[in-house]
Amino acid sequence: xxxxxxxxxxxxxxxxxxxxxxxxxxxxxxxxxxxxxxxxxxxxxxxxxxxxxxxxxxxxxxxxxxxxxxxxxxxxxxxxxxxxxxxxxxxxxxxxxxxxxxxxxxx
Amino acid sequence: xxxxxxxxxxxxxxxxxxxxxxxxxxxxxxxxxxxxxxxxxxxxxxxxxxxxxxxxxxxxxxxxxxxxxxxxxxxxxxxxxxxxxxxxxxxxxxxxxxxxxxxxxxxxxxxxx
Numbered sequence: 595x596x597x598x599x600x601x602x603x604x605x606x607x608x609x610x611x612x613x614x615x616x617x618x619x620x621x622x623x624x625x626x627x628x629x630x631x632x633x634x635x636x637x638x639x640x641x642x643x644x645x646x647x648x649x650x651x652x653x654x655x656x657x658x659x660x661x662x663x664x665x666x667x668x669x670x671x672x673x674x675x676x677x678x679x680x681x682x683x684x685x686x687x688x689x690x691x692x693x694x695x696x697x698x699x700x701x
Numbered sequence: 702x703x704x705x706x707x708x709x710x711x712x713x714x715x716x717x718x719x720x721x722x723x724x725x726x727x728x729x730x731x732x733x734x735x736x737x738x739x740x741x742x743x744x745x746x747x748x749x750x751x752x753x754x755x756x757x758x759x760x761x762x763x764x765x766x767x768x769x770x771x772x773x774x775x776x777x778x779x780x781x782x783x784x785x786x787x788x789x790x791x792x793x794x795x796x797x798x799x800x801x802x803x804x805x806x807x808x809x810x811x812x813x814x
Binding site: 624625627629636637638639642680682686687688689691692694 | 732734743744745746749751756757790792794796799800801802803804805807808
């Protein structure tokens, strides 16, 4: 099956800093999504992005499908950005989740 | 919209007991998923349904686990008998259809003693 590798595994930022999270896939995918799990455990969908670039406020994501990776950019980080960021990819409805990047933003 | 609704939020039970988790997907969504999250294995897809029909249950750990979707607005995940290793957070999620954005419920924290 598809293997999903996320980096870095954890990250500590000072409030206001920018960061880039990466997701690599062992095989091509046609369904790729990014999620944020907040400290209360809620999973929030950030992007559905099998290819191309999308932006939503301070967050943006880029997927290069031919090279099997995706990037999530967080600009001007805030303490509320803390939590775990997951990417998930696969075909159709069968998504495989990465192990996540634990982000901690310090004030 | 109320989002995906799961119940109960927390469940504590003893080994050997039957556990039933419930899920109401977002209205109009045709695909429903059950995931399990543990520290050791991360987020795993257990089973998913399209139009109330189970499509892929290859992630269901063993015969003690079963899932049903009797109608478009309700699904259950049952564990019988439960074991301590079943302790995890169980998430239900739904999407409009195949290959669409996934929306998660708040999860059920299951503890089997």
